[in-house]
Every structure is written in structure tokens, then in C-alpha cells.
Amino acid sequence: MQSTINYEEVLNALKLLKQDNQLFEIRIINGKWNASGYFTSPEVAVQELKRIRIKDNTNIYFCLNFINDACYSRKQRNKIIENAENTTKDNDIIGYQWLMIDIDPKRPTGTSSSNEQLELAKQKAKKIYAFMKKQSWYDPIIAMSGNGYHLLYNVALKNNKENIEMVKKCLNTLAIIFNDQNSDIDCATYNPARICKLYGTVAQKGLSTPERPHRLSKILYIPNEIQTNDIQVIKRFSEMFSQKEEKKNLNYISEKFNIEDFINKHNINVCDIVENGGVKKYLLSECLFDASHKAPDSAIFELPNGAIAYKCFHNSCSDKTWKDVRLMFEPDAYNKKYIESKTEANYKKEDYKIEQLENDEPIFKTSQMIRSEKQVEAEYIKTGIKQLDKKLRGLKKGFVTCLSGLRACGKSSIISQFTVEAVNQGYKVAMFSGELTNMNTLNWLVLQSAGRDNVLETQYQGFYQTKSEAQERIDKWLDEKVYIYNNNYGNKFEWILEQLKKVVEEKKVDLVILDNLMALNINSLDRDKFIQQSLFVEQLETFAKQSNIHILFVAHPRKSTSFLRLDDVSGSNDIVNRVDNALILHRVNNDFKRLAKEMFKNDLDETIYSCDNVIEICKDRDSGNQDVFIPLYFDKTCKRLCNYRGENKYYKWEETK
Structure with a gap:
């Protein structure tokens, strides 16, 4: 029936969704009657649809995923036959091609949606689209x-x-x-042989009435580039509320624990409670971490298995979990010997100043003296590299880190990224770059802050620049938080160190980055090159401890024909002996793969060979970690080294939109 199908829409949809002679099935369903056909050509399929007489209250579908080519030899090859004996089953699917999120308005069975219900579903689709984008899914x-x-x-x-x-x-x-009283996410669409409405055909449920009309299904939006989502993104998303995560760091489970008692005890303002599918959602009047995030943007969830979770949809709170909520109100809830305190930037401390050694300090201390002293809680500046932060807890204030790596391995990218991450946590950073101009350093910071959604490709292959409107906001965001040394004042280390001490105390800086040792003139420290380097690190150590900051400096390695090791760093072993942490950044190229396999045989995880860069923990004074290899993935659009391919982190400057 002509009014049931828009053949041009159908043809365009099939050409988009089933390309390169891919096998697909068309299924026609009306009560107990059905028809089916297998095709590799959208044009042939449309011609067959024109031949078939479509009955009333009939709906037309297609199979979403990759079908085993052997099914093309069934009776309905290139034709639609009624009451086909065999249609596509789960074991006929070789793989998923599309993950379909079906937002289905709640209504009586056998009826179409009202216009109001359809509009509410549209608004929910927009919210899900924005949420998925924040979780690094492609359009x-x-x-x-x-x-x-x-x-x-x-x-x-x-x-x-x-x-x-x-x-x-x-x-x-x-x-x-997202499930609520208006519509649900159809969770039954997970099966491999899932059929989906054939776009360009009319959805017929019940009678077509002015209140609930039959409507033509159609594709509304096609991204400029259809990109395949990385399995790591999908896996991470699937585990957001998983049992494994609940035990580790997301949720809290206890037979004695009652979420409503917790909410009442701590006067948490709940504006609505929604129950759906066994999940109880406590919508909060405002986010527990940022009061400017109003309802319905944050909620506490109680799952059927007893797990509890927290979620705020704003970028700046996207990493907050139920564990963070629980510890906010009950710091000893998990009864751990070590509970990491909430770090505090130097500029937030009213009495902050660089500590000086008291003259009456005892030369030797007894155990009782040490025990009676006020212990300063360790503070850590997160790097944003999850496995590195897990092992080191972050860049510890009072510590010095040495970063090394061969040329073009990404050292400038990662120290710039550490700077952006620190600013995002509320810290201030002072930088010395002897190899980049002030403008190049700033542009690098801005590009990494922007992320791939806020950059434009230039006429030069592989070169991107920040969109002007984003650049303006990022410049304001970085202002008075990052202090870049003016290279016109020269590179004499002793003078630079004095200026760093001034900016740390006056501006209350938390992180100092020196890029690199070779660009600093340290000749005045001693006539011997090796002693120069030793004294250089010694002065940095004293500075870091007295001012409660973290200092990271870059040291180039000596030339080496073997796999780069810590002994290859600069000219003196005393450098790596004195520092608290030592890291090496590797670029995963053919030389790295060959030399790593020679050095470690088959001991390294195969993931290391399929990523773009690897950061290696060579020394960790606190925990003793060494020979820890962490895979990273380079995003050329914004020069970020990501935790997984496709990661798209948003920084707080975007909250100013």
C-alpha cells in the first residue's frame, strides 16, 4: 500500500545502514502472519517491497546486525515470501553492528503515542545524546x-x-x-538478532486517530562521520553500575545500611522519588558537590541488588560516585587504615607560607618526639592518567619527580596535560619551558583544555587549532592559575629558582614544572657536571619540602641503542637516586616493540604493543612500584594522551558555556 511506505526514505536508510553489499533481512509482521526476505542490494529490496501488498496494521522491520552470509541461501533470497520457515535468529548473527537505544513512551498496549508523549521522548533522546557524548561515545x-x-x-x-x-x-x-513515568529505555533490544523499524515505513499500532496517529518513521540526523565506538568505551560504560564496581569504588552494599535513614540523618534535600523496574531514584534538589547544579541533574540510585550509586550530569561532577558522597558525610564509613583526604590547594590556605627550619630543632629525635608531632596529611595532585594515579596516588606535594624519554615521545604533551589537570582540580602551576616560546606553551595548554569537540582542522595535515570562542573562555580559565616563565630573563638556574620561590609564595602555587634540565644553566652550582646535576636535584628537594609543592622536571636520556632504562637518564645516576619518583615516557613505534620484546621477552601485556604511548613507573619512593607500564592513547586533534582510545574528558572551563 503506497501510503504505508516512503520508498525513497527506505532506500536512503538501507544505503546508510547496510553498506558494501552487506547482507540484511527485511521482516514484515502482522499478528500471526509474517513475511521475510534476504538482500544485499537496497534497490532490489525496495523493488520487492513495491511488489508486496501490505495489509492493515502491518509493521516492517530490518535486522540491525551482521548476518552470517550463509543465510543468503535461504528460500527468501532476493525476494519476500510469506510465512517464511526460517528468519534470523541470534545464532545467525556474527556480530553487533549497531547498539540501539529505543526510547519508548509508556502507553496502553496496541496504541500509538500521542504527540505530547512523542515530544517528551524527543527531549529524553536529547538528554541521552548529551550524556553519551560526555561518556566519550561518538555521535x-x-x-x-x-x-x-x-x-x-x-x-x-x-x-x-x-x-x-x-x-x-x-x-x-x-x-x-533515565527511565521515568513517561517513557522507558527498551532493555530487551540487547539480543544480537534484534529487528528495528525500517525507516521510511509507517508505524501502525492500533487505530490511527487524531489523538494517536500512525506516523512515518524516518532518520533525522546523520553525523558527518560515522565512527565505530571503541570496545573500551563500551565496556567502561557497561560497568558503571556493575557489581564489580560496586565493591571497588562506586557503591556501598550492606544489609544494615538504609539509604533513607542516611538521607534523613544528613538532611539531604530530595525533591522527588521515582521507582521504576526495581530501581529507586532519589532526585536531589541540588548536587551534593556543586549547589549550582539544580534538579533534576543529580540523583542517588538504589538498585535491586542493594547497591547504591550517585550521579550528577554536569561535567565537573561526572567523576563523583556514591563513595565520595558517603565519605563526605561519614569519613570513617569504610573503616580503612588509610583514607585519602580531600586535597587542598595552597591558595586556599589563609596561613600558607614556605616553611623554614627552626633553629631549635633537635638533631636527633626519639620515637616519642616523632609520635607527638603534628602529622601533615599527604596531598596528591592527580595526573588524570588513571593507572598512574592509582599506583602513585598522584603527584605528592613535597616530592620531586623526574620525567625522561626519547625525542618526540610526547614529554611536552604530558607535562602540559598534567598542568591542565592540576588547574581543573583547583591548583596553581608555575612552568619553565626552555624549548618552547611562551605563546607555544600557552597554545598547547589551550588545545589540550579544548578537547576534540572544540578544535578545527587547519590546511596543514594533522595540525589543529582551538576554536576562537573556546580559546577565549579557556584563556580566562587559565589566567591567574598558570604562570609561565618569561624566557627573556635568561636560563640561569639560581636566578630562576629565586623567582620560582617568589611566585610560589606570592601566588600560592602548588606544582612547578621545569622543561628541561638541559635548557637550564646550572654551571654556577659546581665545576663538575655530575655534581652540578646532584646539587640541582638537592635544591629542588629542599624547595619542594619547604613550600609543600610538587616539582616535576624533564631530563633527557643519553644516547642508547637498547631499551631505554633509568640508568640512561642524563649524565649522573645521582639524579634518579635522589628524586622521589622517576617516570619514562615511551612512544610505541617499531623500535620500542623490537627492543621491549628483546628486553622483557613475553612478560609485557600485549596491550602495551597496540597503544600509542607508554608511561613507565621506574621509581616510586612511597610504594616501591617499578617496571609498571601504563598504556596511553594519543588524540592528535588536541594532543591529549588518553586512558583509552576515544576518551573525551571535559574540563571545568566548559561550565562557563
């Missing part, structure tokens, strides 16, 4: 199904038990967050 294809909305995310997952469970968890995660 989806967006479609109106006739009664609701679809977000189709391109994936490439094998059809196996692990991936089926992962897709199921992704949909359940969205349901936990």
Missing part, C-alpha cells in the same frame, strides 16, 4: 521510530556471551538513569 544516527526515538551507535562486537552481556548492561545503565 549516533538519530531516528524517529513512529512512536518514539532511536539512537543508533555504531559498534563492532563479536556475537559471544561476554558482548551480549555487555550490551545488556549498557541498556540497563541507561534505564537506571
Whole structure:
């Protein structure tokens, strides 16, 4: 029936979703009657649809995912036959092509959506789109199904038990967050052989009435580039509310614990309670970490398994979990010997000043003297590299770190990134760069702060620049937080050290970065080169402890034909002996792969060889970590070294939008 199908819309949809002669099935369903056809050509499929007489209250679908080519030999090859014996089943699917988020308005069975319900579903689709983007998912294809909305995310997952469970968890995660009294996320769409409305056909549920009309399904939005989402992004998303995460760092489970008692005890302002699918959602009047984030942007969730979770949809609070909430109100809740305190930037301390050694300090101390002293809580500036922060806890204030690596390994990228991460946590940074101009240093910081959503590709291949409107906001965000040394004053270390001490005390700086040792003139420290370097580190150590800051300096390695090790750093072993932490950044190229396999045989995780860069912990004074290799992934658009491919972190400057 001509009014049931817009053949041009159907053809365009199939060409978009099923490219390169990919096998697909069209399914026609009306009660107990069905018809099916297998095709590799969208044009042939459309011609067959024109031939078929479509009955009333009939809906037309297509199979979303990759079908085993053997199914093309079934009876319905290149034609649609009624009451087909065999249609696509889960074991006929070789892999997922699309993860479909189906926003389905709640209504009586056998009826279409009202216009009001459809509009509410549209608004929810917008929220989910924004939420997924913050979780580093690439843009989806967006479609109106006739009664609701679809977000189709391109994936490439094998059809196996692990991936089926992962897709199921992704949909359940969205349901936990977004299900309400108006519409649900259809969690049943996780199965591999899932069929989806064929866009360009009319959705027919019940009678078509002015209040609840039948509507033509259609694709509304196609991204400029359809990018396949990385499995690490999907896996991380699927585990947002998983049992594993609950035990580690997201949720808290206890038979004795009662969330309502906790809320009442601590006067947490709940504006609404929504129960759906066994999940109880306590919508908060305002975010517990930023009062400017008003309802309905934050909530506490109680899951059917007893787990509890917290979520705020704003960028600046995206990392906050239930554990953070619990410790905010009950610091000893988890009964750990070590509870990491909330770090505090120097500029927030009214009595901050650089400490000087008292003259009456005893030369030797007894155990009782040491025990009676007021212990200063250790503070850590997070690097943003999750595994590095997990091992080191971050850059400890009062410590000195040496960073080394071969040329073009990404050292400038990572120290710039550490700077942006520190600013994002509320710290201030002073930088010396002997190799980059002040403007180049600033542009690098701005580009990394911008992220891939706020950059433009230039006429030069692989070169990107920050959008002007974003640059203006980032400049204001970085102002009075990052202090870049003016190289016109020269590179004499003793003079620079005096200026650093002044800026640390006057501006209350927390992190000092020196790039690099070779660019500093340290000749005045001693006539011997090796003693010069030893005295250089000694002065940095004293400075770091007295001013309660972290100092990171870059030291180039000597030329080496073997795998780069700590002994290759600069001219003197005393450098790496004296520092608190030592890191080496490697670029994963053919030389790295060859030399690493020669050095470590098969002891290294294969992931190391498939990433772009590796940061190695060679020395960790606190915990004794060494030979720890952490994979990183380079985003060329914004020069970030990411925790996983596709990571797209947002910084607090975007809150000014």
C-alpha cells in the first residue's frame, strides 16, 4: 500500500545502514502472519517491497546486525515470501553492528503515542545524546521510530556471551538513569538478532486517530562521520553500575545500611522519588558537590541488588560516585587504615607560607618526639592518567619527580596535560619551558583544555587549532592559575629558582614544572657536571619540602641503542637516586616493540604493543612500584594522551558555556 511506505526514505536508510553489499533481512509482521526476505542490494529490496501488498496494521522491520552470509541461501533470497520457515535468529548473527537505544513512551498496549508523549521522548533522546557524548561515545544516527526515538551507535562486537552481556548492561545503565513515568529505555533490544523499524515505513499500532496517529518513521540526523565506538568505551560504560564496581569504588552494599535513614540523618534535600523496574531514584534538589547544579541533574540510585550509586550530569561532577558522597558525610564509613583526604590547594590556605627550619630543632629525635608531632596529611595532585594515579596516588606535594624519554615521545604533551589537570582540580602551576616560546606553551595548554569537540582542522595535515570562542573562555580559565616563565630573563638556574620561590609564595602555587634540565644553566652550582646535576636535584628537594609543592622536571636520556632504562637518564645516576619518583615516557613505534620484546621477552601485556604511548613507573619512593607500564592513547586533534582510545574528558572551563 503506497501510503504505508516512503520508498525513497527506505532506500536512503538501507544505503546508510547496510553498506558494501552487506547482507540484511527485511521482516514484515502482522499478528500471526509474517513475511521475510534476504538482500544485499537496497534497490532490489525496495523493488520487492513495491511488489508486496501490505495489509492493515502491518509493521516492517530490518535486522540491525551482521548476518552470517550463509543465510543468503535461504528460500527468501532476493525476494519476500510469506510465512517464511526460517528468519534470523541470534545464532545467525556474527556480530553487533549497531547498539540501539529505543526510547519508548509508556502507553496502553496496541496504541500509538500521542504527540505530547512523542515530544517528551524527543527531549529524553536529547538528554541521552548529551550524556553519551560526555561518556566519550561518538555521535549516533538519530531516528524517529513512529512512536518514539532511536539512537543508533555504531559498534563492532563479536556475537559471544561476554558482548551480549555487555550490551545488556549498557541498556540497563541507561534505564537506571533515565527511565521515568513517561517513557522507558527498551532493555530487551540487547539480543544480537534484534529487528528495528525500517525507516521510511509507517508505524501502525492500533487505530490511527487524531489523538494517536500512525506516523512515518524516518532518520533525522546523520553525523558527518560515522565512527565505530571503541570496545573500551563500551565496556567502561557497561560497568558503571556493575557489581564489580560496586565493591571497588562506586557503591556501598550492606544489609544494615538504609539509604533513607542516611538521607534523613544528613538532611539531604530530595525533591522527588521515582521507582521504576526495581530501581529507586532519589532526585536531589541540588548536587551534593556543586549547589549550582539544580534538579533534576543529580540523583542517588538504589538498585535491586542493594547497591547504591550517585550521579550528577554536569561535567565537573561526572567523576563523583556514591563513595565520595558517603565519605563526605561519614569519613570513617569504610573503616580503612588509610583514607585519602580531600586535597587542598595552597591558595586556599589563609596561613600558607614556605616553611623554614627552626633553629631549635633537635638533631636527633626519639620515637616519642616523632609520635607527638603534628602529622601533615599527604596531598596528591592527580595526573588524570588513571593507572598512574592509582599506583602513585598522584603527584605528592613535597616530592620531586623526574620525567625522561626519547625525542618526540610526547614529554611536552604530558607535562602540559598534567598542568591542565592540576588547574581543573583547583591548583596553581608555575612552568619553565626552555624549548618552547611562551605563546607555544600557552597554545598547547589551550588545545589540550579544548578537547576534540572544540578544535578545527587547519590546511596543514594533522595540525589543529582551538576554536576562537573556546580559546577565549579557556584563556580566562587559565589566567591567574598558570604562570609561565618569561624566557627573556635568561636560563640561569639560581636566578630562576629565586623567582620560582617568589611566585610560589606570592601566588600560592602548588606544582612547578621545569622543561628541561638541559635548557637550564646550572654551571654556577659546581665545576663538575655530575655534581652540578646532584646539587640541582638537592635544591629542588629542599624547595619542594619547604613550600609543600610538587616539582616535576624533564631530563633527557643519553644516547642508547637498547631499551631505554633509568640508568640512561642524563649524565649522573645521582639524579634518579635522589628524586622521589622517576617516570619514562615511551612512544610505541617499531623500535620500542623490537627492543621491549628483546628486553622483557613475553612478560609485557600485549596491550602495551597496540597503544600509542607508554608511561613507565621506574621509581616510586612511597610504594616501591617499578617496571609498571601504563598504556596511553594519543588524540592528535588536541594532543591529549588518553586512558583509552576515544576518551573525551571535559574540563571545568566548559561550565562557563
